[in-house]
Amino acid sequence: MNKIKWQDSIWFFDIDDTLSDTSGVSSEATEGIRRVFKSKFDDKTALAVKNQVNAYYDLMLSGYRVKNEDGWKKVKGGKEALHNLLRTVENSQPSVVKEYGAMKKWSREIFVKMAADKLNIKVAPELVREAVDAYWMELSRITSAFSDAVELIKEIKTHKRPIYLLTSSDARLKMQADGEFIYDPVYSEALKRERIELLREKGIDFNILSIGDPEDKPHLDFFEKAIKKATEDYGSPIELANSIMAGDSFGGDLQTPKEKMGFGLVVLVDRTKPHLEVVDEQQINTDNLMNVVDFLE
Secondary structure: OOOEOHHHOEEEEOOEOOOEOOHHHHHHHOHHHHHHHHHHOOHHHHHHHHHHHHHHHHHHHHHHHOOOHHHHOOOOOHHHHHHHHHHHHHHOOHHHHHHHOOOOOOOHHHHHHHHHHHOOOOOOHHHHHHHHHHHHHHHHHHOOEOHHHHHHHHHHHHOOOOEEEEEEOOOOEEEOOOOOEEEOHHHHHHHHHHHHHHHHHHOOOOOEEEEEOOOOOOOHHHHHHHHHHHHHHHOOOOOHHHEEEEEOOHHHHHHHHHHOOOOOEEEEEOOOOOOEEEEEOOEEEEOOHHHHHHHEO
16 A cells, blocks of 8 residues: 655545544434423323434434445345335425435434324424424534544644545425425535534544535535635645545445545544454555554655
């Protein structure tokens, strides 16, 4: 593997589950949803909504992380369950699909509405918005940065190299009176930008942030948008051969930079077991981001 020189390195990071433990606390954050529903319904109903939202999120996340056919055996319900979930999510936002060419898969607003429908509860748009606002507020409060991520950020800073964060949209959709969901990319991006800025207080410092509104992973436009922003900040063209991209999903975070853009190094972060694997001259897989420094000179 050809090592990138520290003095030339340019760093790009996914955020959720790469730099910060988002999925690890998502189920805890739905306590915000439970509290809002408890104020309108009974305890049993509120808990049922919370649990169902968690089930939708867990299924979506499992499908996002599957690497091969064997991986589907570990997903409850398998491909069929994920397909049915995606179909319902897509059917809830026809105008979004029509205008932007793709659905917003991770909308917690839709998850809440689906949970309510499954439990035969009628919910107003205001309740859905209030519940999801409470979820994101709770998530922001309890999310922590991984210690290895904070350590690597500090190391990069000692070399005075730029750090750019790339993150998918939070898919903040607005429910209409008829139950359909619409998308305002400015609204969605503003809410996520406010959330991510809080990471600076937790040791994740960075130059700029690029958010997947409206272009999202793994589309090439998502990454080109980030490169454009980075170039403006850096003051000169970004040399992709000297660029490093780290993320927790190969298909979502790394495949496009590696195969279509020619990044010098991509890093798949998987903290489920201790390991460091050199996949090829462009890619390593690791459980600890600090292992990346061994591939620079």
